[in-house]
Amino acid sequence: MRPQKSISRLPPVLHLGCIAAFFFFVFFFFIQSSSFFSGSKKSDPNTEGDKRTLSQFQSAVQQCVANRGLGLTALITDHCKMTLKFPEGTNSTWYNAQFKIFEPLEYHYDICDTLMLWEQYRNMTTVLTREYLDTRPDGWFDYAAKRISQLGAEKCYNRSLCEENLNVILPARPPFHPRQFKTCAVVGNSGDLLKTKFGKEIDGHDAVIRDNEAPVTQKYAPHVGLKRDFRLVVRGAAANMVKILEGSDDEVLIIKSMAHRDFNALIKTIPNPVYLFQGIVLRRGAKGTGMKSIELALSMCEIVDIYGFTVDPGYTEWTRYFSTPRKGHNPLQGRAYYQLLECLGVIRIHSPMRAQRKQDWSNVPSREMVSRAHAAAMRLKLGEEIAGLGQFGKCKVWGSADAANNGPISGSPDMSDVRKYSNYSKWETMPFQSLRREARDHYAQMEDVSLYKMDGNKLDDLVCVRHKSASSV
Numbered sequence: 001m002r003p004q005k006s007i008s009r010l011p012p013v014l015h016l017g018c019i020a021a022f023f024f025f026v027f028f029f030f031i032q033s034s035s036f037f038s039g040s041k042k043s044d045p046n047t048e049g050d051k052r053t054l055s056q057f058q059s060a061v062q063q064c065v066a067n068r069g070l071g072l073t074a075l076i077t078d079h080c081k082m083t084l085k086f087p088e089g090t091n092s093t094w095y096n097a098q099f100k101i102f103e104p105l106e107y108h109y110d111i112c113d114t115l116m117l118w119e120q121y122r123n124m125t126t127v128l129t130r131e132y133l134d135t136r137p138d139g140w141f142d143y144a145a146k147r148i149s150q151l152g153a154e155k156c157y158n159r160s161l162c163e164e165n166l167n168v169i170l171p172a173r174p175p176f177h178p179r180q181f182k183t184c185a186v187v188g189n190s191g192d193l194l195k196t197k198f199g200k201e202i203d204g205h206d207a208v209i210r211d212n213e214a215p216v217t218q219k220y221a222p223h224v225g226l227k228r229d230f231r232l233v234v235r236g237a238a239a240n241m242v243k244i245l246e247g248s249d250d251e252v253l254i255i256k257s258m259a260h261r262d263f264n265a266l267i268k269t270i271p272n273p274v275y276l277f278q279g280i281v282l283r284r285g286a287k288g289t290g291m292k293s294i295e296l297a298l299s300m301c302e303i304v305d306i307y308g309f310t311v312d313p314g315y316t317e318w319t320r321y322f323s324t325p326r327k328g329h330n331p332l333q334g335r336a337y338y339q340l341l342e343c344l345g346v347i348r349i350h351s352p353m354r355a356q357r358k359q360d361w362s363n364v365p366s367r368e369m370v371s372r373a374h375a376a377a378m379r380l381k382l383g384e385e386i387a388g389l390g391q392f393g394k395c396k397v398w399g400s401a402d403a404a405n406n407g408p409i410s411g412s413p414d415m416s417d418v419r420k421y422s423n424y425s426k427w428e429t430m431p432f433q434s435l436r437r438e439a440r441d442h443y444a445q446m447e448d449v450s451l452y453k454m455d456g457n458k459l460d461d462l463v464c465v466r467h468k469s470a471s472s473v
């Protein structure tokens, strides 16, 4: 079994590099094939228009980085490529022992790819469900086996054994919906939280997403708030879930890594719903919990505010608000990437150095501008044909599920009474009619289809499941 390394909370360059490489390939392929089919390589006016749209967007992003980046600057290379630079003389204190280098002061991005990656999350489901496993080719045999530790086999040769392992954390259909919440706070664990009193502000959000073993207590309340809604945990933290919950049944736990026999026994004793995250990168190490929390938030929330991420200049050591400092990873890389995400309209950053201007977002590109840029990037990178399919353009595999007859939303038949008769009913059983108007409108737009990442597949393909007896009628 592979050891689980999941402490890093920052985006791995490798992952982004691979995504970039893939898009480069796709881009190339489409350039090649379209000129092959049309027999001409002349730039058409639509392409020029899209490039213009993207260039204008780039300028807005550049301005945003200048205004909000606390010293970062953005250099535009072409209509998609951009470099974020830290000022000359920035201390690069994090040393990569493997490559024997300090962190660089320059980071290269493809804005078009980044936009496509993150805008997609707004329409996605990020909780693993039964309908996903049923629809994905070899979903049970191959994929499910990868999400169960201690299975003792590479594949689910015995499906009922695999079902037994997953039942308790496998809802039939998505328990949460895109746009379900207007505002969400994603709270990281940075020691920076102790320099501010964001507690009330955090609690003012429609949903709060926390991370691993972060304590929610009166002691820290002024800094991190008390509201508990979601908590994303890695394997080590999942083993401690009863302790982490401290008797609170308000929090939904979402395990980032794997189901585990011992966890399942624990899960059956607590009233809280527990799920598995859908969208982990199976082959390449861990993607930070921080990034995953943002993905989870975007799949349910319109506005995502982040707190407690180490994003201010002057990083010296990695601290957590509730424990002693320890070795951290790639602070400069993380800071640059989060700043980029803010200027692409994905997140809003809150930190000690930004505490004074927290409610002013006028210099971040508007939703309309982001949407236009996103559409242009889709056409340029994927071609008219796929872009023309709209929200279903990336659906590689289709399935259908009967919404009327698909079992409980969570839990398994053999659960203890505590879990079975729990009164937890905050959202996952929320009837369609009580959802926000924006969520209902989106449902209609999506024709009652749920989108999932293929997951483990290097392509950006989606698994799409249509619900037969729509709850939306």
Ligand SMILES: *[C@@H]1O[C@H](CO)[C@@H](O)[C@H](O)[C@H]1NC(C)=O
Residues within 6 Å of the ligand: 089, 090, 091, 314
């Ligand atoms: C960089 O680090 C050195 C030594 O730790 C310190 O003296 C200097 O002020 C730092 N420079 C900046 C720009 O933070």
Ligand SMILES: *[C@@H]1O[C@H](CO)[C@@H](O)[C@H](O)[C@H]1NC(C)=O
Residues within 6 Å of the ligand: 158, 159, 160, 161, 164
């Ligand atoms: C498959 O697993 C189930 C549940 O653990 C067990 O009862 C059954 O005997 C297994 N079947 C085979 C063929 O091993």
Ligand SMILES: *[C@@H]1O[C@H](CO)[C@@H](O)[C@H](O)[C@H]1NC(C)=O
Residues within 6 Å of the ligand: 119, 120, 122, 123, 390, 391, 392, 441, 442, 445, 446
């Ligand atoms: C997401 O869904 C909306 C409809 O609510 C649609 O207009 C938009 O194009 C979709 N975005 C993506 C990336 O599929």
Ligand SMILES: *[C@@H]1O[C@H](CO)[C@@H](O)[C@H](O)[C@H]1NC(C)=O
Residues within 6 Å of the ligand: 421, 422, 423
């Ligand atoms: C759930 O709520 C009902 C009615 O409000 C109550 O009688 C019952 O004791 C509650 N169950 C638990 C486990 O709290």
